[in-house]
Amino acid sequence: xxxxxxxxxxxxxxxxxxxxxxxSSAVCGTGANGIGSIASRIELRRFSLxxxxxxxxxxxxxxxxxxxxxxxxxxxxxxLPLLTALTAGGLAQGAVGSDLVTMAAMVSGxxxxxAMARIAARRLSRRGELAPRFLRRASPGESCG
Amino acid sequence: xxxxxxxxxxAALVNNVILARFLGLCSFMGVTTRIDTAAGMGLATTFVIxxxxxxxxxxxxxxxxxxxxxxxxxxxFILVIxxxxxxTELTIRKVSPSLFQMLGIYLPxxxxxxxxxxxxxxxxxxxxxxxxxTLFAFASSLGYSLVMxxxxxxxxxxxxxxxPRLFAGPPIAFIVASLLAMAFMGFSGISxx
Numbered sequence: 368x369x370x371x372x373x374x375x376x377x378x379x380x381x382x383x384x385x386x387x388x389x390x391s392s393a394v395c396g397t398g399a400n401g402i403g404s405i406a407s408r409i410e411l412r413r414f415s416l417x418x419x420x421x422x423x424x425x426x427x428x429x430x431x432x433x434x435x436x437x438x439x440x441x442x443x444x445x446x447l448p449l450l451t452a453l454t455a456g457g458l459a460q461g462a463v464g465s466d467l468v469t470m471a472a473m474v475s476g477x478x479x480x481x482a483m484a485r486i487a488a489r490r491l492s493r494r495g496e497l498a499p500r501f502l503r504r505a506s507p508g509e510s511c512g
Numbered sequence: 513x514x515x516x517x518x519x520x521x522x523a524a525l526v527n528n529v530i531l532a533r534f535l536g537l538c539s540f541m542g543v544t545t546r547i548d549t550a551a552g553m554g555l556a557t558t559f560v561i562x563x564x565x566x567x568x569x570x571x572x573x574x575x576x577x578x579x580x581x582x583x584x585x586x587x588x589f590i591l592v593i594x595x596x597x598x599x600t601e602l603t604i605r606k607v608s609p610s611l612f613q614m615l616g617i618y619l620p621x622x623x624x625x626x627x628x629x630x631x632x633x634x635x636x637x638x639x640x641x642x643x644x645x646t647l648f649a650f651a652s653s654l655g656y657s658l659v660m661x662x663x664x665x666x667x668x669x670x671x672x673x674x675x676p677r678l679f680a681g682p683p684i685a686f687i688v689a690s691l692l693a694m695a696f697m698g699f700s701g702i703s704x705x
Contacts, residue, residue, distance in 0.1 A: 400612055414613050437614060438546040444561035444604050444611045453650060456643055466573075466642040473566060473646065488608030497610040506560075 368426050375389055425462040427505035436496055443487045448480030515657055516647055523648050524655035529627050531693040536627030550664035554657025560622045561631050564596035565649030568632045569642050570700050589632045597622050627656055
């Protein structure tokens, strides 16, 4: 847990890479807060929960998401845009048969699919299906690896 | 239409990216401890492989072939794949921050997945049309996802099985992977003569 705002607690996921274990990680950018570094990626994935158990900054907790949330999220973000892109490309290929037209249709289908994914993701968020839930405090030495 | 269907079945099952071409083995062993994470990784990789193959086809035809720069193919494709991953990451973040928080962990891993570059290079050798190369890439990545999910299912069962201590963990996983590869060899036909 990295911050408390009233009744809301902010968390960052623990994430390490094989590069992060290297003795030189501090000087090669892996350990720094620069753009594209692991630290900056983790900061982007910061999330909030209602402070459920009076947690304090620095405490480590275990959170979880619904069993099917990851699959639903992945289908929404990746499968939906791909299906619209491939459908648009297939229809354009059948109708015109030109590579350039097919390419333009696929890009248009991809953009349309991403717009649909945005709507679907909002709906999932509104239902709370993508939100992580507090499970328990992490025991000392427990890691996600 | 029939040609495309046969090509897709061949790319997904007969010449499976993981079990026949031995590409993407690090994610095959590393992200298959649970079915949902394997499916998440598989779908993310499917998206990146398909999008980057579209970009690679355009770069190959309108830049590398047109200006005789074929010797820069590998470097250019690596750049295109890294850009596709970055594009995907930015797009998912814009489309839904909640989805990005949940799925963002897989995206940086895909940049170093050799299956993405491998499929792009196979497409060049195939000399296909745009739609053909995109469908080939899509089918190859579907085959990758299928094997990831099957193997994750087997590993979930293995976690509950009583395995001799010597074989527990990665050794039994490698043995199961080899049996799965032999099962997929059946798709390429068995000679009886």
